[in-house]
Every structure is written in structure tokens, then in C-alpha cells.
Amino acid sequence: MKKCLLAAVLLLIALVSTQAQDHEKNLRTIFDEALTNGQSYPMLEYLSLNIGHRLSGSPSAAAAVEYTRQQMEALGFDKVYLQEVMVPHWVRGQKEIGRIVNAKTFGSQDMNVIALGNSVGTGPSGLLAEVIELQSLEELEKLGKKNIEGKIVFFNRPMDAKHINTGHAYGGAGDQRVVGPSAAAKYGAVGVVVRSLTLALDDVPHTGTLIYEDGVTQIPAVAISTIGANYLSKTLKTNKGLQFYMETHCEMLPDVLSYNVIGELTGTTLPNEYIVVAGHLDSWDVGDGSHDDGAGCVQAIEAVRIFKATGIRPKRTIRAVMYMNEENGLRGGLEYARVAKEKGEKHLAALESDAGGFTPRGFGIKSTDAVLTKMQSWVPLLAPYELRKMVKGYGGADINPLEDQGTVLIGLMPDSQRYFDYHHTAEDTFDKVNKRELELGAASMAALIYLIDQEGF
Incomplete structure (x- = not known):
């Protein structure tokens, strides 16, 4: 009996060790792909310089909807679609x-x-x-x-x-x-x-x-x-x-029809469980919204692209969401949560990047203590990529409406020291974004999504 128990314990240790090695290998693959073949920077360049600022209700916001939809289709996402949402149409004037x-x-x-x-x-x-x-x-x-x-x-x-x-x-x-x-x-x-x-x-x-x-x-x-x-x-x-x-x-003019833009990579074994990775597509009408939040949008798209490019097939469906109207109404986030609840969709976790495209330091978590403790156990796997923060946090404005559905809310935490130099100003432009920092952020998001998908809560 003792020999059988010992054998079972040794087998369990071996399985855990093998799983950890698989995680280490796949995380390395994720970062290698982002840092050598990353697409986040050229996507942001087009969004910022060819489309520019994207205040909800504006023609440029509509152009951004179409651009991100086409990008996810061109990258071969399994499903890409638009979700209607009525948004405020405020105009600055002269x-x-x-x-x-x-x-x-x-x-x-x-x-x-x-x-x-x-x-x-x-x-x-x-x-x-x-x-x-x-x-x-x-x-x-x-x-x-x-x-x-x-x-x-x-x-x-x-x-x-x-x-x-x-x-x-x-x-x-x-x-x-x-x-x-x-x-x-x-x-x-x-x-x-x-x-x-x-x-x-x-x-x-x-x-x-x-x-x-x-x-x-x-x-x-x-x-x-x-x-x-x-x-x-x-x-x-x-x-x-x-x-x-x-x-x-x-x-303030009458509300305008706009859209959340959604792209999916279908899960292999739990396709009806969703993990959201997100940014908000609208920006203020000054600067070109590169840090707030063009960076978050292209990082979300890139995180899903990395899964496809590396051949890492998730168990759960990974859903990239470009939310509309975070800046002056939050209509996109509210509508997404409403539709998800109406459909009875199960959202395991939602991860948003809305703090700029600076060097990633870790993640802020809004969850139960048990879930936070489990996620903190992943820090040794993420530490080689300088992702050492796994702390109680805010999540994100667009994903917060999912909280009452039991969704774990997560916010990417980049270095915060420069963000409010540019935030909501004419200085928030593409030239302020560093290519490598942006790519590291996208890889960090993909890495955490991978661990959530493989380990669950």
C-alpha cells in the first residue's frame, strides 16, 4: 500500500514538472514570436498615422472599426464580427x-x-x-x-x-x-x-x-x-x-451607431468558455491616441495572432475585443457585458491594456483571494520576462461591467511614470511609442492568457 502511494506521489511530481517545462517552453515561444515577428507596431503606425484620433461618433472612429475588422480577418482569426452600439457624438468645434x-x-x-x-x-x-x-x-x-x-x-x-x-x-x-x-x-x-x-x-x-x-x-x-x-x-x-x-x-449631437469589433480564436476543448483580451478603439480628438488606447488595441490583436503563429491552440475561446466609447460614455463595455449576459456566455477572465504602450511590469487583478493566490503562483514562470507584479488591482473600465458575471478582471500594468505626460493631450502621438516596449506588452498579454487557458482557476 505504501509503495503504491509513493508511486502515485512520484507520478504526480513528474507530471507537475513536465507541465512546468511545457509552460516554460511555450512562454519562451510566445515572447520570441512577438519580439522577432511582431505585428503590433506596424498596426499601430497605420491606426495612428493613417486614421488618427478616433472620438466616438466621428468618421475616423468608423474608419478604425473597419481597419481593425479587416486586420483580424487578414490574420486568419476563426471569427470576426461587429457588435452594434449607440454612442455619444460630442464635437469640440473651433x-x-x-x-x-x-x-x-x-x-x-x-x-x-x-x-x-x-x-x-x-x-x-x-x-x-x-x-x-x-x-x-x-x-x-x-x-x-x-x-x-x-x-x-x-x-x-x-x-x-x-x-x-x-x-x-x-x-x-x-x-x-x-x-x-x-x-x-x-x-x-x-x-x-x-x-x-x-x-x-x-x-x-x-x-x-x-x-x-x-x-x-x-x-x-x-x-x-x-x-x-x-x-x-x-x-x-x-x-x-x-x-x-x-x-x-x-x-453634443444625437447618438450615432458604432461598433465593438470582435475577433475570435476558437477553443479546442472548451469553446464555450471565453477569455477576453481587449483595448478601446476610441480616443480623444487631440493627438492620435497612440498610447490611449491604440496601443491596447493592437496588443490585443497581436496576442491572438501570436497563438495562431506559434501553433499554440487554446483550450478556451480567446476573444479580442476593440471596445468603442470608453472615453466619454463606456457604451461599448456596457453593451458587450449586456449581450454576454443575455446569451449566457461564460467569461472566465478578461484582460485589458489601457495604461499605455510602455514596458510591462505585471498585472493588476480584481478577483477572489483564491484566484489571486493561484495567479501569483505563476510569477516564477513570468519573472524571466520581468513580469513580477501580480497584485490586487482595477482591471479596466471596459471590462469592469463583466464583474457581476463572475469574470476575473485583469489590467496590464506597464511602467506608469510617463503615461500621464501624454494622456488625453495633443502629445499622445505615434512617435512617443517604443517598438520593443509595445511588443513586450503584447507578449505579456499572450503569456498570461496562455497560463489562464491552460491552468484555469
């Missing part, structure tokens, strides 16, 4: 104007500003009002309506530089942009100026979405560059009653 007016020492001074996404416009007459500086939404209540009514509120809270992960710093300062305009409007403010969400000190304003609260007056809102914010703040200290002029021509 260039914004921001100006300090009636300063004692210099009179007027133009400032670099940019309208926030979904904002109403001032129209050609612009908006001129006294400006008041705040550091937080809580200060609105302290000041009260008598001190805010009729004024432009200037939210000037910077991102907290103490955070090593700059995404945490971004999250800590984002409320003033997203909900600040409606919060200020409740106290009678007529407009909002928000400090750009970046740790960089430059004269480049950062756009981004705002969300108007139902039943609250919609007031125009712009972001000002960090240099401009510091200058405005300094001027306010010595100029009581300082006025600010802002002029924007943006407007």
Missing part, C-alpha cells in the same frame, strides 16, 4: 480660448486651455466672470452659494506626486474634472477651469470626460495646463476680483 483679464500688473494674458469632453460650449459670445480658486469639492460647501454664485470655479488640486503608481495619483485628483462642473453649478457657478491631470509641468492642457448630474444646470468647463494653472493661481493671490474669459464651441 479652438478654445482662455484668457486672464484685468490683472493689475499685466492686463490680459492668453492661457492654454482645452474643453472637457461632453462639456457644453460657451458659444461665440464666450464667458467672462470673476474666478475663484479651490483645492477640493469639499470647499464648495464651506464657501457656500454667496461666495460662488456668478463666478468661474478654478479647481487647482494637483495629482499627488508621492504615489509611485501614477494611476493612483490620477484617481485621487480626478473627481474635480469628472463631477466638479456639476458640483460647482449647484452653488451657482457659471463655468469651471480644472488643472490638467498630470504630474508634468508643461503648457499642454489635458482633456478628459466630465459627467453632468441630472437636473443640475450644465455649465462649460475647460482644463488648463499645469504651467497655466500655477500662473493663474499666483496671479489670483495679488489680484482680488480677477476675471477669466473662456470661449468654447463644443456641443
Whole structure:
């Protein structure tokens, strides 16, 4: 009996050892393919330079839908199709104007500003009002309506530089942009100026979405560059009653029909279980959206291409999804989750790349502790590729709607130090993306998908 038990234990050890060796070999194959025959960089080059920025509802967003569909078909994915989704159609209009007016020492001074996404416009007459500086939404209540009514509120809270992960710093300062305009409007403010969400000190304003609260007056809102914010703040200290002029021509048009773009590699033994690898296809209408999120889209396509090119056939169906409208509505992510639930599809995991095409460091996991512990056991297999982080995390905006269906949510974690230098700006362009970093990110995604597919949870 003891001999039989010993034999069984030895057999199990041998099987585990063989499996580990197979994983090591296949992971090496995945990275070799991405780094020697990778297609992510030329795909991003075309998306960025030939199509450009891709705000949802725009003709360029429609062109991006068709391009990514054709790419996945040309690469021989088993199934490629479009998923209809109605998206917002916000247009910026002509260039914004921001100006300090009636300063004692210099009179007027133009400032670099940019309208926030979904904002109403001032129209050609612009908006001129006294400006008041705040550091937080809580200060609105302290000041009260008598001190805010009729004024432009200037939210000037910077991102907290103490955070090593700059995404945490971004999250800590984002409320003033997203909900600040409606919060200020409740106290009678007529407009909002928000400090750009970046740790960089430059004269480049950062756009981004705002969300108007139902039943609250919609007031125009712009972001000002960090240099401009510091200058405005300094001027306010010595100029009581300082006025600010802002002029924007943006407007929200009726919703437009668009699409999520989906490509599949069918699983061999569990084809009705899905693993999603994703990015969002829309971008802001400044720059060309190379880091946010052209990089994530081409990495998702490339991850599936790598499986085909290496002959590694997954057990489960791998589904590359190009989500539409992450930036100013999240309609694509919500619609994908709704359809998946309606069809009763089982999504084991979803992995999104939406933090730029920089050097990958690991993954953020939104799951049970048991699943996280299992995934952390894979770190020794991934460490040779410098993927050492497997930590509790956010997942991603587009895939988060899948959470209530029991899906494990995962976000690729690239090095975060440069991302918010370019995020939502005219500086987010193809020349800022490093070919090898992009390819390493695609390989990292394919590698984790491989382990999830082979090991399960």
C-alpha cells in the first residue's frame, strides 16, 4: 500500500514538472514570436498615422472599426464580427480660448486651455466672470452659494506626486474634472477651469470626460495646463476680483451607431468558455491616441495572432475585443457585458491594456483571494520576462461591467511614470511609442492568457 502511494506521489511530481517545462517552453515561444515577428507596431503606425484620433461618433472612429475588422480577418482569426452600439457624438468645434483679464500688473494674458469632453460650449459670445480658486469639492460647501454664485470655479488640486503608481495619483485628483462642473453649478457657478491631470509641468492642457448630474444646470468647463494653472493661481493671490474669459464651441449631437469589433480564436476543448483580451478603439480628438488606447488595441490583436503563429491552440475561446466609447460614455463595455449576459456566455477572465504602450511590469487583478493566490503562483514562470507584479488591482473600465458575471478582471500594468505626460493631450502621438516596449506588452498579454487557458482557476 505504501509503495503504491509513493508511486502515485512520484507520478504526480513528474507530471507537475513536465507541465512546468511545457509552460516554460511555450512562454519562451510566445515572447520570441512577438519580439522577432511582431505585428503590433506596424498596426499601430497605420491606426495612428493613417486614421488618427478616433472620438466616438466621428468618421475616423468608423474608419478604425473597419481597419481593425479587416486586420483580424487578414490574420486568419476563426471569427470576426461587429457588435452594434449607440454612442455619444460630442464635437469640440473651433479652438478654445482662455484668457486672464484685468490683472493689475499685466492686463490680459492668453492661457492654454482645452474643453472637457461632453462639456457644453460657451458659444461665440464666450464667458467672462470673476474666478475663484479651490483645492477640493469639499470647499464648495464651506464657501457656500454667496461666495460662488456668478463666478468661474478654478479647481487647482494637483495629482499627488508621492504615489509611485501614477494611476493612483490620477484617481485621487480626478473627481474635480469628472463631477466638479456639476458640483460647482449647484452653488451657482457659471463655468469651471480644472488643472490638467498630470504630474508634468508643461503648457499642454489635458482633456478628459466630465459627467453632468441630472437636473443640475450644465455649465462649460475647460482644463488648463499645469504651467497655466500655477500662473493663474499666483496671479489670483495679488489680484482680488480677477476675471477669466473662456470661449468654447463644443456641443453634443444625437447618438450615432458604432461598433465593438470582435475577433475570435476558437477553443479546442472548451469553446464555450471565453477569455477576453481587449483595448478601446476610441480616443480623444487631440493627438492620435497612440498610447490611449491604440496601443491596447493592437496588443490585443497581436496576442491572438501570436497563438495562431506559434501553433499554440487554446483550450478556451480567446476573444479580442476593440471596445468603442470608453472615453466619454463606456457604451461599448456596457453593451458587450449586456449581450454576454443575455446569451449566457461564460467569461472566465478578461484582460485589458489601457495604461499605455510602455514596458510591462505585471498585472493588476480584481478577483477572489483564491484566484489571486493561484495567479501569483505563476510569477516564477513570468519573472524571466520581468513580469513580477501580480497584485490586487482595477482591471479596466471596459471590462469592469463583466464583474457581476463572475469574470476575473485583469489590467496590464506597464511602467506608469510617463503615461500621464501624454494622456488625453495633443502629445499622445505615434512617435512617443517604443517598438520593443509595445511588443513586450503584447507578449505579456499572450503569456498570461496562455497560463489562464491552460491552468484555469
